[in-house]
Amino acid sequence: MLQVLIGIVIIAAVIVGGLYFFQRITINQINDLQAAKQRLVGLHVDADLRDGASLSLTGESLTQFQRLQADYKEVNDHRFKEIDELADDIRHDVRSVNFIKVRQEVSQLKERVAATEKIVNHTRDALSELQKIDQQHRQAVSKLEKKYQNLRKKLLSENFKFGGSIDQLEEQLSSLEDEFDRFSTLTSAGDHAKAQDVLVKLEANTNELEKTIKIIPDLYQDLDVHYPEQLQELQAGYTQLNNQGYQFSDADIATEIANVDKQRTETLDKLGQLQVDAVKKANDNIQRQIDHLYAVMQKEIDARPVVKRLMTEISKFITHAQNQNHELLIELDRLSQNYSLDHGELETARGLSEQIKQIEKSYQNDLNAVHKHVAVDSQVLEQEQNAQNTLTQIEKQQTQINDDVSGLQDDERRAKKTLLRFASEIHVIKRQVESLNLPGLPKTYLDYFFVVSDEIKKLDTDINRIKINMEEITKQLLIVQSDLETLQEKTNDLKDSARLAERLLQYANRFREQYAEVDAAVKKAQSLFNDSYDYAASLETIATVLDKVEPGSYKKLEDGYYKQSENSRV
Incomplete structure (x- = not known):
């Protein structure tokens, strides 16, 4: 029973404690929300509204201000009181145990404070913006008024810099001043909403007019002063050059000068209508044409002294090339009799x-045109420079041809000397073979010997013709040289095989009675030597059997033979 009582006491204590905690939290929330409301009251927005009333607003701006007044009056007269009344109700209700109702009332209080704060902040911001716009517009009035005075002063004092465009500029300035008066009236009346729309357009158009006034003097200066001076200079220069016999192929200078001046006049009219972009493009085009005309005339002026010098050089160059070619043809004709x-x-x-x-013909035409003062100097210069380059290439070709054929006689002498050496070398080879006193020679060796011998005979015939082909003879010399070297190698191989075979046969005789295979090998080797003239096969046959009966004997005999051969050559 005691435990039940204790449990009841604990539960009661918890409930009482929870109720107390809920009440303290709720009271603190109410206090905070009322403090927030009091801060809104302390902003004194009503004083700001009284200051705003002194702006003398009209039109849409006045409507906006009146809406702000009405919104804040509703806050001041009703919302602040409703917040206080609801806060008092919550303080009373919080003593009960109706938690749900208290929570709902606290939520409502929060929403009312937040909504009221939003209205107050909006009212303050909107009032600040109205005051700011009022100040900006009044500053704009002062700024624009000063700007128009300066523009008017500039147009009056410097009207000579604007030419025919001055009327349009003054008309545009007058139109802007009229619009400025309208803006000033709206600003003074406090209708800042309409004044803002006028100000945006007014500032844009004023900036555009300022840019135009700044640009036009330079454009007009070009069209009225610079271009006429340049065209006059071009005309005077052209007249002088024409009197000095200068010709121009790619331009009718007088007509182009007149056309450019016509474009200049037409562009002045566009400038008078303030077609600034079109005038800029036209001025660029006029300047390009003037620069082109200067370049055309300067090109001919620069070309004339070069032409005068080059014509003399080309005349000498042509004569030299003709003489050189004449001598070359004579030499080629002479050589063609024998080669x-x-x-x-x-x-x-x-x-x-x-x-x-052809170069000489073109040169004479240019020379006549120069003498008659009908030549375009730049064209003559280009043609004669091409002629100079062509003559340079011609002389290089003449030199190359001469170098190619100048050595034909020397080549012939060297070829005949080489032929004598070939004849001597094959005669020496023949004597070498005869001195071997062999029973005969292999057919393959004889065939190759006669091939080389015939090559030498053909070379001798070709080189002693009345008209020889040195290129073909040079090819034959190379072939015979290679074949003679091969023949000498074959001769050396033949001699070495025969001599070694003889030595090995003599050495093998001591083993014939003792070894039947040696006797058989000797007979076969002798047959290959004496009947078939296959000295290499004879050597291989006897060497193979000797190495069987006496290993190393062939190597010993071979080394002795080559050592003896080297000593005999030394």
Whole structure:
């Protein structure tokens, strides 16, 4: 029973404690919300509204201000009181145990404070913006008024810098001043909403007019002063050059000068209508045409002294090329009597002669045109520079042809000397073979010997013709040289095989009675030596059997033979 009583006491204590805790929290929330409401009251927005009333607003701005007054009056007259009344109700209800109702009332209080704070802040911000706009507009009035005074002063004092555009500029300035008066009236009346729309357009148009006034003097200066001076200079220069016999192929200078001046006049009219972008493009085009005309005339002025010098050089160059080609043709004709010229040397030299004739013909035409003062100097310069380059290439070709054929006689002498050496070498080889006193020679060796011998005979025949082909003879010399070297190698192999075979046969005789295979090998080797003339096979046959009966004997005999051969050569 005591435990039940204790449990009841504990539960009661918890309930009482929870109720107390809930009440303290709720009271603190109410206090905070009322403090927030009091801070809104302390902002004194009503005083700001009284200050705003002194702005003398009209139109949409006045409507906006009146709406702000009405919104804040509703806050001041009703919302602040409703917040206090609801707070008092909550303090009374919080003593009960109706937690749900208290929570709902606290939530409502929070919402009312938040909504009221939103209205108050909006009212303050909107009032601040109205005051700011009022100040900006009044500053804009002062700024624009000063700007228009300066623009008007500039147009009046410097009207000579604007040419025909001055009327349009003054008209635009007058139009802006009229719009400025409207803006000033709206600002003074406090209708800042409409004044703002006017100000945006007014500032944009004013900035545009300022840019135009700044740009036009330079454009007008070009059209009215610079371009006329340049065109006058061009005309005077052209007249002087024309009197000095200068010709121009790619431009009718007088007509182009007149056309440019016409464009200049038309562009002045566009400037008078303030077509600034079109005038900029037109001015760029006019300047390009003027620069082109200067360049055309300067090109001819620069070309004339070069032409004068180059014509003299080309005349000497042509004469030198003609003489050199004449001598080359004579030399080629002489050489063609004794040598075959297989690379078209004569045809090439004749072709070069025709090129020189064409260059001389073109040169004479240019020279006559220069003397008659009908030549375009830059064209003559280009043609003669091309002629100079062509003549340079022609002389290089002439030199190359001469170098190619100048050594034909020396080549012939060297070829004949080499032929004598070949004949001597094959005679020496023949004597070497005869001195071996062999029973005969292998067919393959004889065939190769006669091939080389026939090559030497053919070379001798070709080199002693009335008209020889040195290129073909040079090829034959190389072939014979290679084949003679091969023949000498074959001769050495033949001699070494025969001599070694003889030595090994003599050495093998001591083993014939003792070894039947040696006797058989000796007989076979002798047959290969004496009947087939296959000295290499004879050597292999006897060497193989000797190495069987006396290992190393062949190597010993071979080393002795080559050592003896070396000593005999020394």
